[in-house]
Amino acid sequence: MTAVHDLVVDDAVIVTMNARRDVVHGWIAVDDGAVTAVGSGRAPTARERVDARGGIVHPGFLSTHQHAMDALGRGARDEAPDFFDWLFGTYYGTVLGYGGADAGRAVALTGADLARAGITTVVDCWGVGGVGSRRADACLVASVAAAVRTGLRWIVAPMVSDRLPPGWDALLDHHAVEPADLVAPTDVARRFADAACDLATGRVAVWTSVELPEMASDALLAGLGDVARARSVGFTTHVCASEAGAVDVGGERAVARLDRLGLVRPGTVAAHAVFADASDRELLADRGMGAAHCAAATMLLGGTSSPLGALRDAGVAVGLGLDNATLNATADMGAEMRQALMFDRVAGTGHARATAHEIFAHATIDGARALGREVDLGSIEPGKRADLVLVETGGSHLQPPRDPVLALVWQATRADIRLVLVDGEPVHDRR
Numbered sequence: 212m213t214a215v216h217d218l219v220v221d222d223a224v225i226v227t228m229n230a231r232r233d234v235v236h237g238w239i240a241v242d243d244g245a246v247t248a249v250g251s252g253r254a255p256t257a258r259e260r261v262d263a264r265g266g267i268v269h270p271g272f273l274s275t276h277q278h279a280m281d282a283l284g285r286g287a288r289d290e291a292p293d294f295f296d297w298l299f300g301t302y303y304g305t306v307l308g309y310g311g312a313d314a315g316r317a318v319a320l321t322g323a324d325l326a327r328a329g330i331t332t333v334v335d336c337w338g339v340g341g342v343g344s345r346r347a348d349a350c351l352v353a354s355v356a357a358a359v360r361t362g363l364r365w366i367v368a369p370m371v372s373d374r375l376p377p378g379w380d381a382l383l384d385h386h387a388v389e390p391a392d393l394v395a396p397t398d399v400a401r402r403f404a405d406a407a408c409d410l411a412t413g414r415v416a417v418w419t420s421v422e423l424p425e426m427a428s429d430a431l432l433a434g435l436g437d438v439a440r441a442r443s444v445g446f447t448t449h450v451c452a453s454e455a456g457a458v459d460v461g462g463e464r465a466v467a468r469l470d471r472l473g474l475v476r477p478g479t480v481a482a483h484a485v486f487a488d489a490s491d492r493e494l495l496a497d498r499g500m501g502a503a504h505c506a507a508a509t510m511l512l513g514g515t516s517s518p519l520g521a522l523r524d525a526g527v528a529v530g531l532g533l534d535n536a537t538l539n540a541t542a543d544m545g546a547e548m549r550q551a552l553m554f555d556r557v558a559g560t561g562h563a564r565a566t567a568h569e570i571f572a573h574a575t576i577d578g579a580r581a582l583g584r585e586v587d588l589g590s591i592e593p594g595k596r597a598d599l600v601l602v603e604t605g606g607s608h609l610q611p612p613r614d615p616v617l618a619l620v621w622q623a624t625r626a627d628i629r630l631v632l633v634d635g636e637p638v639h640d641r642r
Contacts (some may be wrong), residue, residue, distance in 0.1 A: 216240040216257040223263035228590040241597040244634030271331025271598030272544040273578035276482040276503035276532030279321040286540035299386035314350035315357040322361030324542035326639040328625040329600035332364040340392040343399040362638040368418040371400035372426035401434040418445040450481035457486040466491035478583035492525035501581025506551035508534035517554040520561015530578030567620040597635035
Protein backbone atom coordinates (compact mmCIF):
# COMPACT_ATOMS: atom_id res chain seq x y z
CA MET A 212 0.00 0.00 0.00
CA THR A 213 1.31 3.45 -0.92
CA ALA A 214 1.97 5.63 2.10
CA VAL A 215 -0.16 8.73 2.50
CA HIS A 216 1.81 11.56 4.07
CA ASP A 217 0.39 14.20 6.38
CA LEU A 218 1.66 17.02 4.15
CA VAL A 219 3.52 17.45 0.90
CA VAL A 220 5.02 20.72 -0.31
CA ASP A 221 5.29 20.33 -4.09
CA ASP A 222 6.79 22.20 -7.05
CA ALA A 223 9.45 23.90 -4.93
CA VAL A 224 13.07 24.93 -5.32
CA ILE A 225 14.30 23.40 -2.07
CA VAL A 226 17.40 24.91 -0.46
CA THR A 227 18.11 21.97 1.84
CA MET A 228 21.23 23.22 3.70
CA ASN A 229 22.22 19.58 4.16
CA ALA A 230 25.90 18.62 4.29
CA ARG A 231 26.12 18.64 0.47
CA ARG A 232 24.14 21.89 0.25
CA ASP A 233 21.80 20.23 -2.25
CA VAL A 234 19.22 22.33 -4.06
CA VAL A 235 16.35 20.08 -5.16
CA HIS A 236 13.59 20.97 -7.60
CA GLY A 237 10.79 18.86 -6.22
CA TRP A 238 8.83 18.09 -3.08
CA ILE A 239 9.03 17.67 0.70
CA ALA A 240 6.99 15.10 2.63
CA VAL A 241 6.07 15.78 6.26
CA ASP A 242 4.68 13.39 8.88
CA ASP A 243 4.11 14.01 12.59
CA GLY A 244 5.79 17.40 12.28
CA ALA A 245 9.03 16.06 10.78
CA VAL A 246 10.46 15.90 7.28
CA THR A 247 10.27 12.29 6.13
CA ALA A 248 11.38 12.59 2.51
CA VAL A 249 12.74 15.06 -0.02
CA GLY A 250 12.61 14.21 -3.69
CA SER A 251 12.16 15.23 -7.30
CA GLY A 252 9.69 14.02 -9.88
CA ARG A 253 6.10 13.16 -9.11
CA ALA A 254 5.11 14.02 -5.53
CA PRO A 255 3.67 11.31 -3.27
CA THR A 256 0.12 11.31 -1.97
CA ALA A 257 -0.71 13.42 1.07
CA ARG A 258 -3.70 14.48 3.15
CA GLU A 259 -2.69 18.10 2.61
CA ARG A 260 -0.77 19.61 -0.29
CA VAL A 261 0.96 22.97 -0.59
CA ASP A 262 1.63 24.08 -4.16
CA ALA A 263 4.83 26.13 -3.99
CA ARG A 264 4.31 27.22 -7.61
CA GLY A 265 8.04 27.18 -8.25
CA GLY A 266 8.88 29.23 -5.18
CA ILE A 267 11.90 28.70 -2.95
CA VAL A 268 11.54 26.66 0.24
CA HIS A 269 14.29 27.00 2.83
CA PRO A 270 14.79 25.99 6.48
CA GLY A 271 13.33 28.28 9.10
CA PHE A 272 15.77 30.94 10.24
CA LEU A 273 17.13 31.02 13.79
CA SER A 274 17.70 34.27 15.69
CA THR A 275 20.27 33.18 18.23
CA HIS A 276 20.14 36.35 20.34
CA GLN A 277 17.18 38.65 20.85
CA HIS A 278 15.34 40.73 23.46
CA ALA A 279 11.58 40.52 22.98
CA MET A 280 10.88 42.81 25.93
CA ASP A 281 12.31 45.75 24.00
CA ALA A 282 9.55 45.64 21.39
CA LEU A 283 7.56 48.40 23.09
CA GLY A 284 10.56 50.73 22.86
CA ARG A 285 11.14 50.04 19.19
CA GLY A 286 13.65 52.30 17.46
CA ALA A 287 14.29 54.45 20.53
CA ARG A 288 18.10 54.31 20.38
CA ASP A 289 18.29 57.56 18.43
CA GLU A 290 16.47 59.37 21.23
CA ALA A 291 19.42 58.76 23.60
CA PRO A 292 22.66 60.74 23.24
CA ASP A 293 24.96 57.92 24.36
CA PHE A 294 25.05 54.25 25.28
CA PHE A 295 24.34 54.65 29.00
CA ASP A 296 21.51 57.10 28.37
CA TRP A 297 20.03 54.45 26.11
CA LEU A 298 20.70 51.58 28.54
CA PHE A 299 19.38 53.22 31.69
CA GLY A 300 17.06 55.88 30.33
CA THR A 301 15.53 54.09 27.36
CA TYR A 302 15.89 50.35 27.92
CA TYR A 303 15.54 50.07 31.69
CA GLY A 304 13.26 53.09 31.68
CA THR A 305 10.87 51.06 29.54
CA VAL A 306 11.01 47.52 30.92
CA LEU A 307 11.12 48.42 34.62
CA GLY A 308 7.60 49.77 34.25
CA TYR A 309 6.16 46.62 32.67
CA GLY A 310 3.28 44.64 34.06
CA GLY A 311 2.15 41.27 32.77
CA ALA A 312 0.04 42.74 29.98
CA ASP A 313 2.99 44.78 28.68
CA ALA A 314 5.30 41.78 28.69
CA GLY A 315 2.75 39.63 26.88
CA ARG A 316 2.20 42.34 24.27
CA ALA A 317 5.95 42.70 23.68
CA VAL A 318 6.25 38.96 23.02
CA ALA A 319 3.18 38.95 20.78
CA LEU A 320 4.53 41.82 18.66
CA THR A 321 7.96 40.20 18.43
CA GLY A 322 6.44 36.85 17.53
CA ALA A 323 4.32 38.33 14.76
CA ASP A 324 7.40 40.00 13.28
CA LEU A 325 9.50 36.85 13.56
CA ALA A 326 6.88 34.66 11.90
CA ARG A 327 6.46 37.08 8.98
CA ALA A 328 10.24 37.06 8.56
CA GLY A 329 10.55 33.27 8.45
CA ILE A 330 12.32 33.11 11.81
CA THR A 331 11.07 29.93 13.44
CA THR A 332 13.45 29.71 16.43
CA VAL A 333 14.49 32.54 18.74
CA VAL A 334 16.71 32.82 21.82
CA ASP A 335 15.08 35.53 23.91
CA CYS A 336 17.32 37.03 26.59
CA TRP A 337 14.40 38.08 28.73
CA GLY A 338 14.30 40.68 31.47
CA VAL A 339 12.08 43.29 33.10
CA GLY A 340 14.20 43.84 36.22
CA GLY A 341 12.96 43.24 39.74
CA VAL A 342 13.92 39.56 39.83
CA GLY A 343 12.09 37.87 42.69
CA SER A 344 9.22 40.38 42.70
CA ARG A 345 5.60 39.57 41.98
CA ARG A 346 5.78 41.91 39.01
CA ALA A 347 8.68 40.00 37.44
CA ASP A 348 6.93 36.68 38.09
CA ALA A 349 3.74 37.94 36.43
CA CYS A 350 5.68 39.29 33.46
CA LEU A 351 7.49 35.99 32.95
CA VAL A 352 4.30 33.94 33.11
CA ALA A 353 2.61 36.29 30.64
CA SER A 354 5.63 36.19 28.33
CA VAL A 355 5.71 32.40 28.20
CA ALA A 356 1.96 32.24 27.57
CA ALA A 357 2.32 34.71 24.70
CA ALA A 358 5.30 32.79 23.30
CA VAL A 359 3.22 29.60 23.27
CA ARG A 360 0.52 31.37 21.27
CA THR A 361 3.00 32.38 18.55
CA GLY A 362 3.63 28.73 17.67
CA LEU A 363 7.34 29.45 17.26
CA ARG A 364 10.28 27.70 18.91
CA TRP A 365 10.93 30.16 21.69
CA ILE A 366 13.86 29.85 24.09
CA VAL A 367 13.17 32.14 27.04
CA ALA A 368 16.37 32.93 28.94
CA PRO A 369 15.54 35.05 32.02
CA MET A 370 18.53 37.27 32.79
CA VAL A 371 19.46 37.50 36.47
CA SER A 372 22.18 39.46 38.29
CA ASP A 373 23.49 39.80 41.84
CA ARG A 374 26.06 42.60 41.60
CA LEU A 375 26.70 45.87 39.78
CA PRO A 376 29.83 46.49 37.71
CA PRO A 377 32.24 49.14 39.00
CA GLY A 378 31.03 52.67 38.32
CA TRP A 379 27.40 51.79 37.80
CA ASP A 380 26.20 53.20 41.13
CA ALA A 381 26.73 56.77 39.93
CA LEU A 382 25.11 56.02 36.58
CA LEU A 383 22.04 54.54 38.25
CA ASP A 384 21.78 57.53 40.54
CA HIS A 385 22.00 59.89 37.58
CA HIS A 386 19.19 58.06 35.77
CA ALA A 387 17.07 57.52 38.90
CA VAL A 388 17.25 53.72 38.62
CA GLU A 389 17.25 51.77 41.87
CA PRO A 390 19.99 49.12 42.19
CA ALA A 391 17.40 46.70 43.58
CA ASP A 392 15.65 46.84 40.20
CA LEU A 393 18.72 45.40 38.48
CA VAL A 394 20.25 43.01 41.00
CA ALA A 395 18.89 40.51 43.50
CA PRO A 396 20.47 38.47 46.29
CA THR A 397 22.30 35.46 44.88
CA ASP A 398 19.90 32.88 46.28
CA VAL A 399 16.86 34.83 45.03
CA ALA A 400 18.33 35.10 41.53
CA ARG A 401 19.18 31.41 41.42
CA ARG A 402 15.72 30.36 42.64
CA PHE A 403 14.08 32.59 40.04
CA ALA A 404 16.12 30.97 37.27
CA ASP A 405 15.35 27.48 38.55
CA ALA A 406 11.62 28.12 38.96
CA ALA A 407 11.44 29.62 35.47
CA CYS A 408 12.40 26.22 34.03
CA ASP A 409 9.07 24.86 35.27
CA LEU A 410 7.30 27.10 32.73
CA ALA A 411 8.77 25.29 29.72
CA THR A 412 6.04 23.76 27.60
CA GLY A 413 5.63 22.54 24.03
CA ARG A 414 7.83 24.58 21.72
CA VAL A 415 8.78 27.00 24.50
CA ALA A 416 12.02 26.11 26.29
CA VAL A 417 13.65 27.94 29.20
CA TRP A 418 17.40 28.49 29.55
CA THR A 419 19.48 30.16 32.23
CA SER A 420 21.14 33.53 31.70
CA VAL A 421 22.81 36.51 33.32
CA GLU A 422 22.57 40.02 31.94
CA LEU A 423 26.36 40.35 31.83
CA PRO A 424 29.08 38.14 33.34
CA GLU A 425 30.36 41.19 35.24
CA MET A 426 26.90 41.51 36.84
CA ALA A 427 27.12 38.01 38.33
CA SER A 428 29.23 36.64 41.17
CA ASP A 429 31.04 33.33 40.87
CA ALA A 430 28.44 31.87 43.22
CA LEU A 431 25.57 32.90 40.95
CA LEU A 432 27.25 31.72 37.76
CA ALA A 433 28.14 28.38 39.32
CA GLY A 434 24.59 28.07 40.61
CA LEU A 435 23.13 28.74 37.18
CA GLY A 436 25.46 26.12 35.76
CA ASP A 437 24.10 23.65 38.31
CA VAL A 438 20.53 24.57 37.34
CA ALA A 439 21.30 24.20 33.63
CA ARG A 440 22.84 20.76 34.09
CA ALA A 441 20.12 19.53 36.45
CA ARG A 442 17.39 20.78 34.12
CA SER A 443 19.20 19.78 30.90
CA VAL A 444 18.88 23.30 29.52
CA GLY A 445 21.25 25.79 27.94
CA PHE A 446 22.89 28.98 29.12
CA THR A 447 23.45 32.27 27.32
CA THR A 448 24.72 35.74 28.10
CA HIS A 449 26.36 38.77 26.53
CA VAL A 450 30.06 37.89 26.24
CA CYS A 451 32.81 40.37 25.39
CA ALA A 452 30.15 42.75 24.12
CA SER A 453 32.28 45.69 25.24
CA GLU A 454 36.00 46.17 25.73
CA ALA A 455 35.49 46.63 29.47
CA GLY A 456 33.25 43.57 29.67
CA ALA A 457 35.84 41.31 28.06
CA VAL A 458 37.82 41.33 31.31
CA ASP A 459 36.26 40.70 34.72
CA VAL A 460 36.75 42.88 37.79
CA GLY A 461 39.65 40.73 39.02
CA GLY A 462 41.48 40.84 35.68
CA GLU A 463 40.38 37.39 34.51
CA ARG A 464 39.12 37.15 30.93
CA ALA A 465 35.32 36.83 30.92
CA VAL A 466 35.35 33.70 28.74
CA ALA A 467 38.01 32.05 30.92
CA ARG A 468 35.92 32.84 33.98
CA LEU A 469 32.79 31.33 32.45
CA ASP A 470 34.84 28.29 31.47
CA ARG A 471 36.25 27.93 34.99
CA LEU A 472 32.67 27.89 36.28
CA GLY A 473 31.55 25.23 33.79
CA LEU A 474 29.45 27.42 31.51
CA VAL A 475 31.46 27.19 28.28
CA ARG A 476 30.12 23.99 26.75
CA PRO A 477 27.88 22.73 23.93
CA GLY A 478 24.33 24.05 24.05
CA THR A 479 25.39 27.45 25.37
CA VAL A 480 25.62 30.73 23.45
CA ALA A 481 27.92 33.74 23.77
CA ALA A 482 26.15 36.79 22.37
CA HIS A 483 28.19 39.39 20.46
CA ALA A 484 31.81 38.35 21.25
CA VAL A 485 32.92 41.57 19.55
CA PHE A 486 35.91 42.03 21.87
CA ALA A 487 36.81 38.34 22.20
CA ASP A 488 40.54 37.79 21.74
CA ALA A 489 42.32 34.75 20.31
CA SER A 490 42.33 32.94 23.66
CA ASP A 491 38.59 33.55 24.08
CA ARG A 492 37.79 32.29 20.60
CA GLU A 493 39.95 29.21 21.10
CA LEU A 494 38.08 28.36 24.31
CA LEU A 495 34.69 28.85 22.66
CA ALA A 496 35.66 26.58 19.78
CA ASP A 497 37.35 23.90 21.91
CA ARG A 498 34.48 23.68 24.39
CA GLY A 499 31.70 23.90 21.80
CA MET A 500 30.03 27.11 22.96
CA GLY A 501 28.22 28.84 20.11
CA ALA A 502 28.27 32.55 19.32
CA ALA A 503 25.53 34.92 18.20
CA HIS A 504 26.67 37.60 15.77
CA CYS A 505 24.45 40.70 15.90
CA ALA A 506 25.75 42.81 13.05
CA ALA A 507 23.03 45.46 12.82
CA ALA A 508 22.90 46.08 16.57
CA THR A 509 26.69 46.25 16.80
CA MET A 510 26.87 48.86 14.08
CA LEU A 511 23.97 50.86 15.52
CA LEU A 512 25.86 51.03 18.82
CA GLY A 513 28.87 52.42 16.99
CA GLY A 514 30.84 49.20 16.61
CA THR A 515 33.68 49.44 14.12
CA SER A 516 34.88 45.84 14.05
CA SER A 517 33.00 42.72 12.90
CA PRO A 518 34.03 39.61 14.88
CA LEU A 519 32.48 37.21 12.37
CA GLY A 520 35.58 36.28 10.41
CA ALA A 521 37.79 35.76 13.46
CA LEU A 522 35.13 33.56 15.08
CA ARG A 523 34.79 31.56 11.86
CA ASP A 524 38.57 31.18 11.55
CA ALA A 525 38.70 29.81 15.10
CA GLY A 526 36.03 27.21 14.35
CA VAL A 527 33.27 28.69 16.52
CA ALA A 528 29.70 27.82 15.48
CA VAL A 529 28.15 31.21 14.72
CA GLY A 530 24.49 32.09 14.36
CA LEU A 531 22.92 35.46 13.62
CA GLY A 532 20.89 37.45 16.14
CA LEU A 533 18.50 40.36 15.65
CA ASP A 534 19.18 41.53 19.22
CA ASN A 535 17.34 44.57 20.51
CA ALA A 536 14.25 46.19 18.97
CA THR A 537 15.21 49.59 20.36
CA LEU A 538 18.26 49.29 18.09
CA ASN A 539 17.23 46.93 15.29
CA ALA A 540 13.60 47.91 14.97
CA THR A 541 12.38 45.51 12.28
CA ALA A 542 12.69 41.73 12.54
CA ASP A 543 14.02 40.84 9.11
CA MET A 544 16.63 38.12 8.72
CA GLY A 545 17.17 39.04 5.08
CA ALA A 546 18.22 42.52 6.14
CA GLU A 547 20.36 41.06 8.95
CA MET A 548 22.17 38.77 6.52
CA ARG A 549 22.93 41.70 4.24
CA GLN A 550 24.10 43.81 7.18
CA ALA A 551 26.35 40.97 8.35
CA LEU A 552 27.86 40.58 4.89
CA MET A 553 28.53 44.28 4.44
CA PHE A 554 29.86 44.74 7.98
CA ASP A 555 32.25 41.83 7.47
CA ARG A 556 33.44 43.21 4.14
CA VAL A 557 34.25 46.67 5.46
CA ALA A 558 35.27 45.86 9.04
CA GLY A 559 35.96 42.14 9.17
CA THR A 560 38.63 40.69 11.43
CA GLY A 561 39.07 37.28 9.82
CA HIS A 562 41.39 36.05 7.13
CA ALA A 563 38.65 35.77 4.51
CA ARG A 564 35.40 37.64 4.02
CA ALA A 565 32.18 35.65 4.28
CA THR A 566 30.21 34.80 1.15
CA ALA A 567 26.45 35.01 0.77
CA HIS A 568 26.23 31.21 0.92
CA GLU A 569 28.17 31.22 4.20
CA ILE A 570 25.99 33.97 5.68
CA PHE A 571 22.87 31.99 4.76
CA ALA A 572 24.35 29.02 6.62
CA HIS A 573 24.87 31.21 9.70
CA ALA A 574 21.15 32.07 9.58
CA THR A 575 20.14 28.40 9.32
CA ILE A 576 22.27 25.30 9.95
CA ASP A 577 25.14 27.09 11.69
CA GLY A 578 22.63 28.86 13.93
CA ALA A 579 21.22 25.45 14.83
CA ARG A 580 24.75 24.22 15.52
CA ALA A 581 25.38 27.22 17.78
CA LEU A 582 22.34 26.22 19.84
CA GLY A 583 23.28 22.54 19.89
CA ARG A 584 20.20 21.77 17.78
CA GLU A 585 21.73 20.72 14.46
CA VAL A 586 20.29 17.22 14.95
CA ASP A 587 16.73 18.44 14.46
CA LEU A 588 16.84 22.01 13.12
CA GLY A 589 18.56 24.14 10.49
CA SER A 590 18.19 22.05 7.32
CA ILE A 591 15.57 20.24 5.26
CA GLU A 592 16.28 16.52 5.36
CA PRO A 593 14.60 13.40 6.73
CA GLY A 594 14.44 13.35 10.51
CA LYS A 595 14.57 17.12 10.95
CA ARG A 596 11.60 19.11 12.20
CA ALA A 597 9.47 20.56 9.42
CA ASP A 598 10.32 24.22 10.02
CA LEU A 599 9.91 25.50 6.48
CA VAL A 600 9.68 28.88 4.76
CA LEU A 601 8.09 29.33 1.32
CA VAL A 602 9.29 32.40 -0.60
CA GLU A 603 7.44 33.62 -3.68
CA THR A 604 9.77 34.44 -6.55
CA GLY A 605 7.47 36.20 -9.00
CA GLY A 606 8.52 39.75 -8.12
CA SER A 607 10.64 41.72 -10.56
CA HIS A 608 13.37 42.09 -7.91
CA LEU A 609 13.81 38.30 -7.97
CA GLN A 610 14.17 38.03 -11.73
CA PRO A 611 15.81 36.47 -13.60
CA PRO A 612 16.08 33.32 -11.47
CA ARG A 613 19.69 32.32 -10.84
CA ASP A 614 21.23 31.01 -7.64
CA PRO A 615 18.39 30.67 -5.09
CA VAL A 616 20.66 31.29 -2.08
CA LEU A 617 22.00 34.51 -3.58
CA ALA A 618 18.42 35.55 -4.29
CA LEU A 619 17.41 34.90 -0.68
CA VAL A 620 20.33 36.87 0.72
CA TRP A 621 20.58 39.81 -1.68
CA GLN A 622 17.15 40.22 -3.22
CA ALA A 623 14.31 38.68 -1.23
CA THR A 624 12.45 40.57 1.50
CA ARG A 625 10.10 39.33 4.17
CA ALA A 626 7.22 40.60 2.00
CA ASP A 627 8.04 37.72 -0.38
CA ILE A 628 7.39 35.09 2.30
CA ARG A 629 4.09 33.33 1.60
CA LEU A 630 4.05 30.54 4.16
CA VAL A 631 5.97 29.65 7.32
CA LEU A 632 5.60 26.25 8.98
CA VAL A 633 6.81 25.03 12.37
CA ASP A 634 6.47 21.28 12.86
CA GLY A 635 4.55 21.36 9.58
CA GLU A 636 1.94 23.73 11.04
CA PRO A 637 1.41 27.26 9.68
CA VAL A 638 2.48 30.17 11.86
CA HIS A 639 2.29 32.67 8.98
CA ASP A 640 0.12 32.11 5.93
CA ARG A 641 -0.48 34.50 3.02
CA ARG A 642 -1.93 31.92 0.67
